[in-house]
Amino acid sequence: MRIVYRVLSIILITIKWLSIIIVVLILLLFVGPFWKKWVVYPRMEREVQALKELYQQPEKKIPLPSFQGALHAHTYWSHDSRAVLEEIVPAAKAAKIEFIFLSDHKRDNMDTFPRSYHGMYEGILFEAGTESNNLMVTPLKDTVLDWNLGQDQVIQQVVEEDGMVLYVHTEVSHDWGNPHYQGMEIYNIHTDFKDEGGRLFGFVLNSMVNAGKYRHWAYREIFDEQIEIHALWDSLNQHRKIIGYGAPDVHNNQSIRARFQEDGRVEWVGSNAKTISIRQPGWIEKLLLEEADEAGWVYKAELDTYFHSLHYVQTHIFADSLDSRSLKDHLVQGHAFVSFENLLEAKGFEYAAYGKDGELIGIMGDEIPLREIQQLKVSSPYPVQFDLIKDGDLILSTESKYHFEYTPIGHGNYRITARIPLNGEWVPWIYTNPIYIR
Ligand SMILES: [Zn+2]
Known part of the structure; x- marks a missing residue:
């Protein structure tokens, strides 16, 4: 009898301690998310608010208007999305999106254009495109792409017929030496999401706790600087112009x-x-x-709603007008920058080159002879830290300010990263395309 009692009491004590440990572990799991909800996110909100109060409308020097939008987004046409206009349009409006270049997964090797959404919907421009083999293909005309021909031939055909081919998911291998594609993603939400690994459980838990007011911060927890992708982008630009853009890659399927x-x-x-x-x-x-x-x-x-993804990362294009042809023509020239729009609105940000008489002689993406250039100038509606990157090397970082001027002394590709202080770090807010000084 005694032995039975002893065994029973040992079992009971074990159960008691195990339950205490489990309860403590569960509580510990929630410490981080609630710390963020009550301390970190309110502080970040205040930091951004303080920056917003410093807004100063910059003088507009670039003669082209700029349009902000999404490159790489999915609709019901893709096998892995159910999105229809009723969901996308209100989200796009709330995120101040003006255009969406879609990248629906193809349904057949004979890939017919246009399809899904194409044209103006409540003032938002939609252009049809395909995502296949980590390419985003935008033919910009009524056509049938024959993917049986092979990737190289599709790329060449689309580009030669005045369409656009961009490399998506640039974390995976591509034929970087292909002579026809025009640009690549320098940020993609899905790419950034993939490297979360062991942090994924914490991310989901935090997203549940912070699903309300601070949802945008919870979603941004995935953010990492894409250092390797940027190094690759800079190295490719040593050979020929490869424009960079930001991709929400939105599906709303998590x-x-x-x-x-x-x-x-x-x-x-x-x-x-x-x-x-x-x-x-x-x-x-x-x-x-x-x-x-x-x-x-x-x-x-x-988790990945249209609003939160479209608001997270955007591409601003300086173009003649809000139509697909003009946006594409200017994008492939690199007349564009990437913004993390949910930090601060980027409209008004400019990066351009000026000549000896102070006249504007080119903007981001342009090639300019060294002898013609007097200064590179950047201006921002908020005070930021400007990083000047030349051929992939950080050559200068300013203190926080609205304007920055630089007189280049040598050939090279000069691009800007604008950073803001947030949660104890200088986080990137804007990445421009380079000005190519030849
Ligand atoms: Zn995609």
């Missing part, structure tokens, strides 16, 4: 959602926009379902 079908059953949609189940509404539905949103969803637990 989510659990539900909607009614016409037959009254409920479709539950999970990760990668795949159907989890189609069922008659039962007690779960009674408990969870709410009124349908504009796209018809009656339940949503979402």
